Amino acid sequence: MKRASLFVALAIVLAGCSGEWGWYVVNPSTASGWSNLKFLFGGLYYTVLLSLTAISISVVVGLLVALPGLSQNRALRAFNRVYVEIVRAVPILVLILWVYYGLPQVMDISIGVFWAGVIALALSDSAFQAEIFRAGIQSINRGQYEAAQSVSLSYADTMRFVILPQAIRRILPALGNQLVYMLKMSSLVSVIGMQELTRRANELVVTEYRPLEIYTVLVLEYLVLILIVSALVRRLERRLQADERD
Amino acid sequence: MVAEHTNPVISVRDVTKSFGDFRALNSVSLDVSLGERVVVCGPSGSGKSTLIRCINRLEKHESGRITVDGVTLDDSRRSLDAIRAQVGMVFQQFNLFPHLTVLENLTLGPLRARRKSPEEAQELAMRYLTRVRIPEQAAKYPRQLSGGQQQRVAIARSLCMEPKIMLFDEPTSALDPEMISEVLEVMTELAESGMTMICVTHEMGFARGVADTMVFMDHGEIVETAPPEAFFAAPKTARCRDFLQKILHH
Numbered sequence: 001m002k003r004a005s006l007f008v009a010l011a012i013v014l015a016g017c018s019g020e021w022g023w024y025v026v027n028p029s030t031a032s033g034w035s036n037l038k039f040l041f042g043g044l045y046y047t048v049l050l051s052l053t054a055i056s057i058s059v060v061v062g063l064l065v066a067l068p069g070l071s072q073n074r075a076l077r078a079f080n081r082v083y084v085e086i087v088r089a090v091p092i093l094v095l096i097l098w099v100y101y102g103l104p105q106v107m108d109i110s111i112g113v114f115w116a117g118v119i120a121l122a123l124s125d126s127a128f129q130a131e132i133f134r135a136g137i138q139s140i141n142r143g144q145y146e147a148a149q150s151v152s153l154s155y156a157d158t159m160r161f162v163i164l165p166q167a168i169r170r171i172l173p174a175l176g177n178q179l180v181y182m183l184k185m186s187s188l189v190s191v192i193g194m195q196e197l198t199r200r201a202n203e204l205v206v207t208e209y210r211p212l213e214i215y216t217v218l219v220l221e222y223l224v225l226i227l228i229v230s231a232l233v234r235r236l237e238r239r240l241q242a243d244e245r246d
Numbered sequence: 247m248v249a250e251h252t253n254p255v256i257s258v259r260d261v262t263k264s265f266g267d268f269r270a271l272n273s274v275s276l277d278v279s280l281g282e283r284v285v286v287c288g289p290s291g292s293g294k295s296t297l298i299r300c301i302n303r304l305e306k307h308e309s310g311r312i313t314v315d316g317v318t319l320d321d322s323r324r325s326l327d328a329i330r331a332q333v334g335m336v337f338q339q340f341n342l343f344p345h346l347t348v349l350e351n352l353t354l355g356p357l358r359a360r361r362k363s364p365e366e367a368q369e370l371a372m373r374y375l376t377r378v379r380i381p382e383q384a385a386k387y388p389r390q391l392s393g394g395q396q397q398r399v400a401i402a403r404s405l406c407m408e409p410k411i412m413l414f415d416e417p418t419s420a421l422d423p424e425m426i427s428e429v430l431e432v433m434t435e436l437a438e439s440g441m442t443m444i445c446v447t448h449e450m451g452f453a454r455g456v457a458d459t460m461v462f463m464d465h466g467e468i469v470e471t472a473p474p475e476a477f478f479a480a481p482k483t484a485r486c487r488d489f490l491q492k493i494l495h496h
Contacts, residue, residue: 146304147341147400151355151407152330161354165345 004227011220025210026217036204040217043197044225050114050189050196051182054121058182059175061122062129067159069134080130087127093188096120100192117189125182132174136167169240176233180226187222197221254313255280255411255442256301261310263296270296271307272466278459280410283437284444285453285474288463289489294446297463298413301444302333315410331359334404338416340396342388348375348399349384352406360407367406374402378432394425398432405436412436414445448493454478462486 026040027033069080090098100116103109111119140163148158168175190199201218205211254277263271271293278284286294299305300312303319303326312319317328343351352371356362362370375381378398380391388396397417404412414433418426430452437443437456447453453460453474460477462470462485470477470486481487 141341143337143339143341144343146335147337147343147403149304149330150302150333150335151403152327152359153355154359157358161346161358162343166343169345 004224007220007223011216021213022210023213025204025208025213036208036214037217039204040197040200040214040221043195043200044221046114046194046196047183047186047225050117050121050194051179051186054118054186055125055179055182057118057122058125058129058178061126063133063164065126065130066133066137069130070137080134084127084130087123090124092120092124092185093191095124096188096192099123113189113192113194116192117186117194121182121185121189124185125178128178129175132171132178133167136171136174137163139170140166172233172237172240176230176237179229179233183226183229184222254278255315256444257311257313258297258301259311259313261297261300261307261312263293263300263305263307269466271300273310274463274466274468275310276461276468276471278411278442278444281440281442282458283442283456284459284461285457286444286446286461286463287448287450287453287489287493288469292463293466294463295415296466298335298415298444298446302329302335302413304335331407332410334407334409334412336397336400336404336412336414336417338419340388340393340400340420342396342400342403344388346387347384348380348386348388348391351388351399352403355403355407370406370408371402374405375399377405377435378402379428392425393421394428397421397425397429401429401432401436411442411444414443414447416446416448418447418449450478450490450494462489464489 024030024033026037028037065080065083068076069084071077096117099120100111100113103116103119104111144162144166145158148162153162186196187198190196190202193199197218201214205214208214256276256278258274258276261271261274262269274293274297276284276297286297288294296305300307300319301314306321307319314329315332317325317332319325319329343354346354349368349371352375353364353367356367356370357364360367372381372384375384378401380395380398380402383391383395383399388399391399401417417433418429421429426449430449433443433445434452434456445452445457457474460470460472460474461468462477462481462483464485469483470481472482477486478490481490
């Protein structure tokens with residue numbers, strides 16, 4: 001929280017030296033400033049919705065890609081490697097452009113901006129999720145599998161009730177990282193016209209000619225959003241750890 | 247008392263198993279009848295653990311033949327399910343599920359693998375927790391228990407699957423000395439109830455008390471098999487004599 005107050009103080013200082021600055025564009029006490037601010041904050045909804053939808057999908061896909069990577073079967077492991085290496089190698093921005101402009105030509109379908117963004121972000125993140133899950137699952141002691149086998153649990157039940165609950169606790173910090181990363185990368189979807197935080201800031205800059213002030217607000221929007229998410233993840237971590245203690 | 251059945255419930259024939267260049271089991275054969283209590287001992291690296299891990303197929307043997315309760319172990323899912331249903335296993339490191347309570351540890355198998363109702367599973371769990379004398383710990387997590395209590399929970403977890411055969415892989419080796427006896431008492435009671443057991447252990451007092459058959463292994467081979475009286479009084483081989491001298495005199 002020290003960090004948060006530091007940045008708030010910085011914002012106030014910046015606001016104070018009004019000589020070269022045009023803070024009026026986002027001054028909530030004027031009608032136009034307030035409507036500009038409302039316009040900027042309006043992007044929050046799509047930034048959050050886009051990121052949460054994408055990460056929900058990428059966690060599931062990541063897990064489904066991680067499991068074959070842990071198999072004894074060489075072909076399944078190869079599938080995991082190929083998926084991770086290829087998806088990880090494509091820059092997110094390129095993936096967004098490819099899904100939005102390229103995919104409709106291949107598949108003869110039109111994808112809305114939102115779903116194009118979700119697909120691109122989820123796809124890209126899934127490769128990282130797969131690696132995180134693989135590492136988490138591999139960190140679980142072999143004895144846990146053997147104990148599960150000795151009480152006749154199936155593979156699916158072993159994963160669901162024994163291995164994953166323990167693995168997820170261990171990888172929670174990494175999952176939190178990915179969520180933060182996702183919130184930031186969602187700004188790239190602005191290039192295809194998604195009305196999220198960054199797009200809205202860009203549009204306002206074009207009409208107001210005040211990039212410094214408007215982008216500063218944008219920085220603060222991401223900062224506050226991500227500090228809140230970090231705090232929530234940390235709280236979840238503490239709660240799950242408390243479960244295992246006395 | 248050697249069991250009345252002449253048909254062995256476990257039959258191990260010429261079983262071989264290697265880990266890389268290391269030959270863990272070298273043409274091992276062993277028969278266990280229903281109700282028989284077998285104690286396996288021998289120096290570390292002699293193949294004792296590998297032998298019982300092959301019997302419930304935590305390890306795959308390379309050659310030879312293992313039959314458990316009429317089912318010959320192979321790669322099929324069917325044989326695997328069949329033997330796992332009949333064979334319980336207790337591990338040196340307990341291997342309790344740390345994120346589940348004691349009660350949940352016990353009911354998971356009955357609920358998921360046996361499709362029992364929650365009431366049935368819970369009743370079963372409490373019955374066996376009472377049998378290992380820690381029913382009051384049901385709501386706790388494993389890490390809140392002592393090592394001896396954890397191992398007793400692990401024994402109860404196996405018993406909840408109502409197995410015909412119990413395998414013990416050095417169940418007291420990871421315990422502090424003062425906790426060994428509480429686990430051995432539970433095992434002794436289990437032996438007296440007529441359970442078919444194979445125990446890998448260095449607890450020779452326990453072995454003398456409950457074993458029908460002593461098995462001595464060294465370098466991946468069964469060197470000696472004898473009833474405990476003869477085994478302790480007059481070991482036939484020098485290797486076995488040396489081993490017994492070492493572990494009995496300290």
